[in-house]
Amino acid sequence: MNQPMTTNDTTPSFRSLHWIALGLICAPLIGLGASEPASRTRLNVLFFVSDDLRPELGCYGNPIIQSPNIDRLARRGLVFERAYCQQAVCSPSRTSVLTGTRPDTSKVWDLNTHFRKALPDVVTLPELFRKNGYVSRGLGKIFHGDASTHSGLDDLQSWSDSAPVKDAPAAGNAKQETASAARSRKSAATKTAGSAGAAVGKAGVPLTSTNRGPAFRATDEPPHGGGEGRLADDAIAALRKFKADSQPFFLAVGFHKPHLPFNSPKAYWDLYDPAKIPLATNPFLPKDAPAYALVEKAEMWSYSGVPDVSQIPDDYARQVKHGYYAAVSYMDAQLGRVLDELDRLGLRDNTLVVLWGDHGWKLGEHGRWAKHSNMENDARAPLILSAPGMKHAGQHTAALVEFVDIYPTLADLAGLPLPAHLEGTSLKPLLDDPKSSVKSAAFSQYPRSVAGRQLMGYSMRTDLYRFTRWVDRDDHTKVDAVELYDHATDPQENVNIANVPANRALVEQLTAQWLGGWKAARAH
Numbered sequence: 444m445n446q447p448m449t450t451n452d453t454t455p456s457f458r459s460l461h462w463i464a465l466g467l468i469c470a471p472l473i474g475l476g477a478s479e480p481a482s483r484t485r486l487n488v489l490f491f492v493s494d495d496l497r498p499e500l501g502c503y504g505n506p507i508i509q510s511p512n513i514d515r516l517a518r519r520g521l522v523f524e525r526a527y528c529q530q531a532v533c534s535p536s537r538t539s540v541l542t543g544t545r546p547d548t549s550k551v552w553d554l555n556t557h558f559r560k561a562l563p564d565v566v567t568l569p570e571l572f573r574k575n576g577y578v579s580r581g582l583g584k585i586f587h588g589d590a591s592t593h594s595g596l597d598d599l600q601s602w603s604d605s606a607p608v609k610d611a612p613a614a615g616n617a618k619q620e621t622a623s624a625a626r627s628r629k630s631a632a633t634k635t636a637g638s639a640g641a642a643v644g645k646a647g648v649p650l651t652s653t654n655r656g657p658a659f660r661a662t663d664e665p666p667h668g669g670g671e672g673r674l675a676d677d678a679i680a681a682l683r684k685f686k687a688d689s690q691p692f693f694l695a696v697g698f699h700k701p702h703l704p705f706n707s708p709k710a711y712w713d714l715y716d717p718a719k720i721p722l723a724t725n726p727f728l729p730k731d732a733p734a735y736a737l738v739e740k741a742e743m744w745s746y747s748g749v750p751d752v753s754q755i756p757d758d759y760a761r762q763v764k765h766g767y768y769a770a771v772s773y774m775d776a777q778l779g780r781v782l783d784e785l786d787r788l789g790l791r792d793n794t795l796v797v798l799w800g801d802h803g804w805k806l807g808e809h810g811r812w813a814k815h816s817n818m819e820n821d822a823r824a825p826l827i828l829s830a831p832g833m834k835h836a837g838q839h840t841a842a843l844v845e846f847v848d849i850y851p852t853l854a855d856l857a858g859l860p861l862p863a864h865l866e867g868t869s870l871k872p873l874l875d876d877p878k879s880s881v882k883s884a885a886f887s888q889y890p891r892s893v894a895g896r897q898l899m900g901y902s903m904r905t906d907l908y909r910f911t912r913w914v915d916r917d918d919h920t921k922v923d924a925v926e927l928y929d930h931a932t933d934p935q936e937n938v939n940i941a942n943v944p945a946n947r948a949l950v951e952q953l954t955a956q957w958l959g960g961w962k963a964a965r966a967h
Contacts, residue, residue, distance in 0.1 A: 486830075486857050487685070487794040488572065489785060490695040492540075493774055494533065494584060494702035495814065496800025498524075498825045500771070507721075509714045509772045512779030513827070516798060520829025521874055522839040527885040527904055528846045531802040531814040531821035534587035534596060536846060540799070541567045541586060541601070543850035543865040545886070545961070552890050554587060557596050566862050568850045569601040572693035575859050579603045580681055583674045583697035590697065591677065649751040651744055658746035659705035659766025666710040666776065671700055675777035679784045686788045696781060700774040701804075704746055705766030707773035712765065714772055720764050722757060723807035724935070729818075731939040733913060733924040735891045736900070737805075741813035753810065760807050767806060792831050795856060799846065800824040808935070815889065817902035817911050819928075819936050822887040828874070830856065840877035843885045843904065844870055845961075868965045884956065884964040890916065898923055903957050903964075907931055910941075910953040925950065 500510040502517035503524070529539040530546050538544075538551040538558045542565050546552050550561035558565065566574065573579035579602050581590025588595020590602065662669065678696045685692040700707065728737065739753055743763070750759055778798070785791055803821045805811045814821045826844065829836070847867035854861050855869040868881050885904045890897070891913070899919075902911040909928045915921035927941035927950060940946050956964070 484793055485576075485691040487691055487790060488577075488693045488853060488857065489781070489794055489796045490569075490693065490853075491698070491778060491781075491796070491798040492537070492585065492695070493698045493778075493798070493800045494700065495802070495804040496701060496771065496774075496825055497803045497806070497820070498800075498823060499768075499806075500825060502827070503825060507715070507719060508768050509711075510775045512775045512782060513798065513825075515779075516782065516796065516829060517827050518837045520796070520827045520833065520837075521835060521877060523826040523828070523844050523870075523873075524839050524841050525885070525904075526799070526824060526826035526844045526846065527822045527887055528802040528824055529886070530888055531816060532889075533584075533801055536801045537586055539847045540801075540849050541569070541598075543568065543847060543862070543867055545847055545866050546888060548866060554596075557598075559598065562864075565864060567598060567601045568853065569693050569695060570598075571850075571854060571859060571862065572857070573601070573603055576691065577603075577693045578685065578688075578690045579693045579695075581695045581697070582677050582681065584699055585695045585697040590695065591674075648756065651747055651749045651751050653745055653747050655746045656704060657748045658703055658743050659763060659770075661709040661712040661769070662706055664708040666708050667780065669706075669708060669773075671698055671707075671774055671777040674698065675780045678781045682781070682784050682788055682790065686790060696778075698774045698778065701767050701770035703742060705763070705770045707766075707769045711769040711772040711776070715765055715768055717761055717765050720761055720768065722760055722764070723805075723809075725937050726754065726807050726810045727937075728809055729926075729928075729937055729939055731942060732926055735893050735898075735913075736816060736911075736924075736926065737809055737811050737818065738813060738815045739811075741811070741815060743812045755812070763812065764806050767804075794831070795853065796829045797849065797853065798825065798827045799849065800826075817887050817889050817900050817909075817926075819904075819909060819930075819934075822885075822902065822904065828852070828870070830874070833874070835874065835877050838877045840873050842873050842877070842880045843882055843906065844873070845882075845885045848881070866961065882961075882965040884961075886961045886964070893923075896923070901957065902926075903953070905953070905956070908949075908953060909936060910950075910957060912954070912957060927953070 499505050499508055501508060501514040502522055528536040530536055530552065534554045535546045535551045538549050539546060542549055542558055542562065549558040550556065551558050569579040569581065581602050583589065583591060586597050588597035590597050593599055674696065681694055743749055750756060785794060802814050803824050804814050805820045808820045845867060848870050851861050851865050851867050852870040855871050870881060872879055872881055883905065887902045889900045891900060897916040898913050899916045900911050900913045902909060907930055911926040912922055913924040925941040926939045927946065928936040929940060941950055
């Protein structure tokens with residue numbers, strides 16, 4: 444198998460490593476000191492988000508996946524082992540991060556609602572920096588849209604530029620693919636790395652047929668080509684302009700990968716030996732969980748060549764994981780190019796860097812291939828924060844944190860006033876002491892329409908348990924189902940023990956904590 448790809452040499456320079464660590468959240472914390480005025484140093488922010496990124500990275504303990512650039516960022520930052528999104532789907536999750544509010548406040552529970560309908564005057568995270576003298580620039584997918592072109596559910600007033608950036612295509616936008624990539628897509632069904640359609644078809648399993656192409660493919664693009672490469676090019680150009688103009692900046696870079704389709708240049712597929720990619724060890728539904736807790740055939744089945752069955756064959760499953768891993772490595776390499784440029788420009792010493800994935804994604808766990816649930820695989824996602832002069836660089840924290848905490852943390856570290864509307868908690872104490880805690884639980888939710896009933900599953904993750912109550916959306920006293928998973932004995936959440944008589948007192952205890960909500964959870 445080939446060695447992991449890095450942006451320059453296989454051994455990154457100390458300077459390059461240093462920048463990565465310096466990145467994001469710790470800078471103000473560690474760099475300024477309690478007695479120094481925030482105005483003394485204006486800390487830039489480099490804000491990375493990756494779509495559908497699981498904590499499936501080297502720095503999170505996966506020995507197979509090749510993520511050298513994220514891993515070196517982790518060595519200079521703080522890795523949050525238990526970070527949870529507020530709802531495991533793109534727009535609600537991103538809205539919670541960027542507005543600092545939870546889905547029930549923003550009223551964003553789907554992919555079609557703009558948060559300004561419910562919160563017309565809310566100051567978003569990039570807008571806060573813009574209002575405090577920063578150039579605020581978004582590239583790629585930040586909100587649920589494209590910030591480079593201000594399309595979809597982007598938010599114009601969050602950014603300093605009000606007009607679309609020319610020649611800056613959305614990452615992963617099929618309309619922007621090159622002719623060679625198009626040829627690769629059309630012939631993907633016959634490629635070894637491109638599709639398992641032929642083999643599965645011969646076994647008699649029906650395949651999906653859509654106009655979207657295969658769910659994964661290897662392209663003949665160069666390693667730094669394609670949508671993610673163009674996005675990195677734009678981010679590098681933006682950094683150079685900020686440097687030339689001596690402007691403090693908030694630069695958000697939204698990578699599309701590893702979101703479906705799992706297509707990436709062949710160089711990244713070649714990093715992996717498919718035989719060494721393990722399949723999920725729990726390809727079955729949680730015992731005694733409500734049938735609607737997880738969706739069945741979700742977004743992957745909107746692509747062509749997918750076995751049109753609920754439990755896909757192992758050989759196809761392994762190729763899907765291969766495609767996902769390759770897409771992560773592709774994104775990682777482009778992120779590394781941006782970090783290298785930050786270092787080259789001498790900007791690292793006053794720049795905060797954050798990387799987060801908007802939610803998790805099941806890769807065969809519980810027999811599912813999607814997000815869209817309250818399970819640990821979907822609600823938990825990576826979060827890495829780095830800043831200049833960190834005293835705990837390279838460490839991990841097991842503290843429970845939420846994505847709604849990112850906004851107050853960055854504002855706190857940059858010395859900006861925290862708006863009164865924020866519903867998260869600054870994570871600055873964890874940068875000073877990774878073994879401490881800031882809250883006793885993390886809260887996620889997911890809506891379901893079940894036989895004409897509108898339900899909301901509210902999930903609470905404590906130190907030991909995941910506790911979910913499915914209630915009527917209009918009357919939370921009407922409980923349809925309860926889930927309880929003991930992470931001490933069942934970290935994969937394979938058995939719902941909420942209805943076990945011996946657990947009645949525990950359920951009552953957790954119900955009382957659940958009723959207290961996130962405000963009580965953050966109090967000490």
